[in-house]
Amino acid sequence: MIDEYGRVLISAGVLLREEFIVLLAKHEITSVWIKVDSSYNHEISVMQNLVSASTRLKMTYSMQNAFHSQDGIASHLPQLSEHVHQVVEDLMHREHVLIYLNDVRFKSDYLFMHSANVGIFAIVIGIKLGLEAEDLFCLGMGALLHDYGKTRINKAILDKQGALTWEEFNKVKEHSLTGYTILKTETKFDHRMMLIALQHHERHDGRGYPWGTSGEDIHLFSRIVAVADVYDALTTDRVYRPRIPTHEAVRMICQGSGTQFDSAVVQAFCKATVPYEIGTGVKLNNGLYGTVLRLNSMDTARPILWTAQGTVNLLNTPELHVVASL
């Protein structure tokens, strides 16, 4: 371990004992990254390249063209289809496919960036639900275009800082029906794809929009995109609020299970999500601080921690839970 001037503080391989930690704290070093031996981290493998860099780039470019196009969506569909097939191919045959935000997240203009993220998240959740390749493709395409109706809403309203007026909010809500109508008029899409645009703001308990459809009357693909959509929105910086930490967003999604969201989809989402990255500092309910050493495949929300009192496996200590990530 070296400091910003290149001086060696602790040599590689040295056991990080408590006296060293105290010493580091005296130098105002409050957290460190620990490189864990890959054989030690065998229980779960988080994909470093969930979607290949070239697929991401091409997809971002195509989304930009499709969403900013003046001549309609239809002419962009062959290219988008090609990318979604590639993403399904990239993800489908991975043994442990997990949503790992820093790897899959696109960072650019919010609307198409969000759409691309939701497309990938939805495919990952679909994989956890055991969907076949053809269904995953259909789900991915529909998810990419779920907010297409927003291209017809004034950008000043979409990017407004602060609360929307009642009229503005109603205007935004029109995007589901608008998107569905455009896709129905301009494309020969599978109807399930179009339903995603129409139903992704419906809620499991029937309190969503535009029609207040509930339960299994909402198509499974729409129920999946509802979760992927909210998760991406919560964990992204917006003009009106900063992003919410990953574990907090996962907790909020779980709270909505059975009311806002279909509980089977939430379960699949939890299997697909890594709430804490390896190396994250956390505080436990007993006041102890720790660093995430590795994840338990049984429950990624209860990782194995390194603490001043040694290794703590949260899977075996139900009395302990994380109260904050640092």
Ligand SMILES: [Fe+2]
């Ligand atoms: Fe939407």
